[in-house]
Amino acid sequence: xxxxxxxxxxxxxxxxxxxxxxxxxxxxxxxxxxxxxxxxxxxxxxxxxxxxxxxxxxxxxxxxxxxxxxxxxxxxxxxxxxxxxxxxxxxxxxxxxxxxxxxxxxxxxxxxxxxxxxxxxxxxxxxxxxxxxxxxxxxxxxxxxxxxxxxxxxxxxxxxxxxxxxxxxxxxxxxxxxxxxxxxxxxxxxxxxxxxxxxxxxxxxxxxxxxxxxxxxxxxxxxxxxxxxxxxxxxxxxxxxxxxxxxxxxx
Amino acid sequence: xxxxxxxxxxxxxxxxxxxxxxxxxxxxxxxxxxxxxxxxxxxxxxxxxxxxxxxxxxxxxxxxxxxxxxxxxxxxxxxxxxxxxxxxxxxxxxxxxxxxxxxxxxxxxxxxxxxxxxxxxxxxxxxxxxxxxxxxxxxxxxxxxxxxxxxxxxxxxxxxxxxxxxxxxxxxxxxxxxxxxxxxxxxxxxxxxxxxxxxxxxxxxxxxxxxxxxxxxxxxxxxxxxxxxxxxxxxxxxxxxxxxxxxxxxxxxxxxxxxxxxxxxxxxxxxxxxxxxxxxxxxxxxxxxxxxxxxxxxxxxxxxxxxxxxxxxxxxxxxxxxxxxxxxxxxxxxxxxxxx
Numbered sequence: 397x398x399x400x401x402x403x404x405x406x407x408x409x410x411x412x413x414x415x416x417x418x419x420x421x422x423x424x425x426x427x428x429x430x431x432x433x434x435x436x437x438x439x440x441x442x443x444x445x446x447x448x449x450x451x452x453x454x455x456x457x458x459x460x461x462x463x464x465x466x467x468x469x470x471x472x473x474x475x476x477x478x479x480x481x482x483x484x485x486x487x488x489x490x491x492x493x494x495x496x497x498x499x500x501x502x503x504x505x506x507x508x509x510x511x512x513x514x515x516x517x518x519x520x521x522x523x524x525x526x527x528x529x530x531x532x533x534x535x536x537x538x539x540x541x542x543x544x545x546x547x548x549x550x551x552x553x554x555x556x557x558x559x560x561x562x563x564x565x566x567x568x569x570x571x572x573x574x575x576x577x578x579x580x581x582x583x584x585x586x587x588x589x590x591x592x593x594x595x596x597x598x599x600x601x602x603x604x605x606x607x608x609x610x611x612x613x614x615x616x617x618x619x620x621x622x623x624x625x626x627x628x629x630x631x632x633x634x635x636x637x638x639x640x641x642x643x644x645x646x647x
Numbered sequence: 648x649x650x651x652x653x654x655x656x657x658x659x660x661x662x663x664x665x666x667x668x669x670x671x672x673x674x675x676x677x678x679x680x681x682x683x684x685x686x687x688x689x690x691x692x693x694x695x696x697x698x699x700x701x702x703x704x705x706x707x708x709x710x711x712x713x714x715x716x717x718x719x720x721x722x723x724x725x726x727x728x729x730x731x732x733x734x735x736x737x738x739x740x741x742x743x744x745x746x747x748x749x750x751x752x753x754x755x756x757x758x759x760x761x762x763x764x765x766x767x768x769x770x771x772x773x774x775x776x777x778x779x780x781x782x783x784x785x786x787x788x789x790x791x792x793x794x795x796x797x798x799x800x801x802x803x804x805x806x807x808x809x810x811x812x813x814x815x816x817x818x819x820x821x822x823x824x825x826x827x828x829x830x831x832x833x834x835x836x837x838x839x840x841x842x843x844x845x846x847x848x849x850x851x852x853x854x855x856x857x858x859x860x861x862x863x864x865x866x867x868x869x870x871x872x873x874x875x876x877x878x879x880x881x882x883x884x885x886x887x888x889x890x891x892x893x894x895x896x897x898x899x900x901x902x903x904x905x906x907x908x909x910x911x912x913x914x915x916x917x918x919x920x921x922x923x924x925x926x927x928x929x930x931x932x933x934x935x936x937x938x939x940x941x942x943x944x945x946x947x948x949x950x951x952x953x954x955x956x957x958x959x960x961x962x963x964x965x966x967x968x969x970x971x972x973x974x975x976x977x978x979x980x981x982x983x984x985x986x987x
Contacts, residue, residue: 458829459829459985459987460825460828460829460984460985461985461986462986476985476986476987477987478831478833478987479831481829481830481831482830482831484829486826486829488822488825488826488829489822490821490822491821491822492821492822492823492825492826493821493823494656494660494823495821496659496660496663496664497656497659497660497663501656501659505652505653505655505656506826506830508648508649508652509649509652509653509827509830509831509832510830510831511648511649513648537663553826
């Protein structure tokens with residue numbers, strides 16, 4: 397039996413710790429004193445409407461951006477640090493693929509940036525393609541892919557180098573319900589292998605699938621905890637009601 | 648290793664994008680060919696009207712590829728000139744030859760005058776005749792040779808600038824740049840990878856243009872083809888680094904094209920198509936901060952004057968410096984997307 401989320405959390409120092417992080421662009425404050433901790437082997441959700449600062453937070457965690465105040469630590473080391481980037485898999489909101497190339501060429505290009513080559517590379521391409529159900533389409537040009545296929549390939553790119561931490565920005569946007577379910581099953585499987593996963597979403601029912609989550613609104617964490625904790629503490633039956641109860645709804 | 652992967656990816660992308668490949672390789676040849684026909688077509692025989700000229704002079708003029716029409720009197724000749732049937736009217740007044748030019752086209756003015764000079768030559772006493780020799784080109788260099796030597800460099804510069812700029816911009820707008828920066832790839836590795844990947848095609852392009860211009864179109868080549876190739880390549884690399892640098896300041900493809908009137912067109916003025924010596928000094932100084940100025944200066948020296956390394960090394964050095972500065976600035980500009 398794999399460790400449950402809470403046990404895993406106790407067994408190690410936090411995998412990701414965000415401490416009083418602020419970030420503003422010009423006069424607009426996008427993140428305001430955000431703190432959160434993600435344990436190893438957890439699926440951690442960042443829930444909030446678009447424009448709430450999720451993507452900015454994710455960019456700080458992956459080292460693409462630097463906070464104005466506060467610190468971000470990943471696997472015990474302060475970010476941004478180049479050698480840590482090899483241990484993160486990042487899937488951005490946009491698909492970020494090369495349309496002229498085939499799926500296989502995209503996978504092998506990104507993987508080689510992590511130093512993968514030879515048989516390990518070929519083997520991983522088969523494995524990840526299998527995982528996202530694209531095995532039959534590896535030779536196809538990505539420009540001919542449907543939106544859902546691109547999303548899956550984008551996920552596969554993030555998984556190629558077997559990262560310890562997976563940062564997924566809205567991974568299931570534009571994906572049909574059946575596939576969405578299978579992606580969540582995959583995430584669950586990765587978690588069981590000890591991968592820590594951060595997922596941003598604005599879909600409330602997806603939040604239920606996370607071990608723990610933080611509700612974000614206007615650059616602030618308005619609540620954090622497991623889905624059940626959040627629901628019972630706010631006396632709500634659904635995630636949506638809980639979000640509104642914590643002040644996340646339209647005022 | 649990582650740079651290698653990046654370069655290979657760029658090569659693959661360009662090879663699959665046939666139109667871009669064609670723009671880079673075929674378009675310069677097409678425009679050069681067109682240019683040759685346009686410029687060669689300019690040497691039309693001048694049309695000269697004559698009134699009461701001595702027979703031997705008319706004969707000398709006629710042999711010099713001039714279309715001659717004789718008029719009864721000056722008034723009918725003038726009328727023909729006003730209706731632009733002829734380009735000049737030559738008459739005698741008090742035994743002195745008199746030339747009336749139509750005057751609206753500088754090219755025609757010049758060809759009339761040079762024809763008249765040629766026709767007058769037999770009448771100059773032998774002891775007054777200057778002996779004319781050519782330091783370069785033995786007098787057969789025409790206008791296409793002169794412009795061609797500049798245009799060979801310009802087209803390399805222009806098309807590479809455009810394609811490299813748009814490619815790098817797309818990397819940003821499609822989000823693949825962010826993804827590249829989420830890997831342990833260093834910022835300088837991205838810039839060098841681009842240089843290598845595109846460098847291959849610029850080498851191909853430079854070779855093709857240099858061979859086509861001299862071998863097929865027959866632009867004068869006093870120096871070696873190898874020197875033309877080297878300078879063309881250096882110029883293309885300057886264009887490559889400048890294009891990728893400037894793409895950081897464009898939000899979309901349309902804004903890349905807005906750089907053409909700002910960055911490309913002014914460089915043409917300083918590339919030697921227009922005599923620089925007539926410009927005010929501060930304007931001449933401006934030319935010295937533009938890569939194309941050095942590139943075309945060197946190409947002209949090589950192609951028209953047969954210059955080698957010993958003459959053009961300062962130009963080559965300038966181009967290398969431009970490329971290094973542009974690349975360094977680009978590495979710095981990428982800080983906007985990732986601090987480390």
